[in-house]
Amino acid sequence: MDSLQQVSQQLAELKSFYTREWPKYCKEYYCLDSFQELHKRDAKLKDVQVYALPNLELGLFVIVDRYQISVGSLEADSYERVLKESLLKLQFFGGEQFASMPKRYLKVALDVIQAKNIKVDLNSVTYSLVLSKDEALYFHVEPPIGFTLKSLKVDDAQVIDDHWEWSEPGSLSYIRRQIWCTTSVGLYKDEDNELVAWCIKAQDGLLAALQVKPSYKRKGFGAIIVKEFSRLEAEQGRDIITEVGSENEPSLNLFKKLGFKFNDQCHWLFTEAPNGD
Structure with a gap:
């Protein structure tokens, strides 16, 4: 398998592949869009690395923002295997957070955490909502x-x-x-x-x-x-995207009242940090 490469100039092209089946991949699209805007403001963004495979059409990306990890991949044959192999090549020390990922990536993330001998400290379920x-x-x-x-x-x-x-x-x-x-x-x-x-x-x-x-x-x-x-x-x-904790009824009711629609279930995974650091 091709190895992940750091990218920054190709974010516009990479995010374009996530417009299909809208709004299924809107979370991935706006994640890439946001980091594209951040790079425009600061071309040498501190503590941020954006990785993708050479074949951008796979849509696979991994963004490391200090200790937060965002992932994305278009669903296709063996996409879970390719994403897992890509993540396994990154260093993990404990204390990382898989930041708000759609449920379809959960198994891969848990498998990688287990393979790295790191413990899950928190698995927080949120509902992804979108307003056109x-x-x-x-x-x-x-x-x-x-x-x-x-x-x-x-x-x-x-x-x-x-x-x-x-x-x-x-x-x-x-x-x-x-x-x-x-x-x-x-x-x-x-x-x-x-x-x-x-x-x-x-x-x-x-x-x-x-x-x-x-x-x-x-x-x-x-x-x-x-x-x-x-x-x-x-x-x-x-479009506008947000996430609300599954138990937060007041916020869910507020967003629904304003026209936001349920799009996906997402997960925040917090891993246990060494020495609690």
């Missing part, structure tokens, strides 16, 4: 009186990290990068410019880190943030 850009363009968003909607500032990253359920060592710099490079939305209180609600775009293209400060909940601010983010992405020609 045509629907999102119909959103008319008006911030409530006394508040302003605008893009987040890099300095807001600390507030977001402080309130984020998945905050961990390194997440602050990650949030700063995403704010600097991609679409984000914040709702600010005019009186003192307090950031009260927000979301960012994750490295794999997801609407992520959606949060409303506790004292501002039950005012519809979450829906305002989602609608504004979706509208901004749609204006750039993108």
Whole structure:
């Protein structure tokens, strides 16, 4: 089998193969699209390696973003074997995360983790949801009186990290990068410019880190943030994708109410880090 090669200039060509059977592969498409945009902002993106096979038409890719691993492959004969062989050639130390992968890759990832003698620390199930850009363009968003909607500032990253359920060592710099490079939305209180609600775009293209400060909940601010983010992405020609934990009924109901449709079941796999590091 051909070996994985690092790529960066071929991301546009690689993602084009994922337009088939839309929206089946929208997760893979927007993951590649997001890293393509990141590379445009920073051609020497720190701690990011993008790998693919020489035959790009297979669609197979592996992206290593510090300790997060994103994978994709078009379903074809023996695609699981080829993906597994590719992943086995990468070094694993423990502490890696397979970031939000569609269920069709789960067996391969678990087999690779077992072969590397690493333990799974967490297998988190999420539901992948998608909203078409045509629907999102119909959103008319008006911030409530006394508040302003605008893009987040890099300095807001600390507030977001402080309130984020998945905050961990390194997440602050990650949030700063995403704010600097991609679409984000914040709702600010005019009186003192307090950031009260927000979301960012994750490295794999997801609407992520959606949060409303506790004292501002039950005012519809979450829906305002989602609608504004979706509208901004749609204006750039993108459908909107997000993921919600399978047990998070309030968020699932919010996204469904706004027109998001179920697309796939996904999994976050956290592997056990050596010495808990």
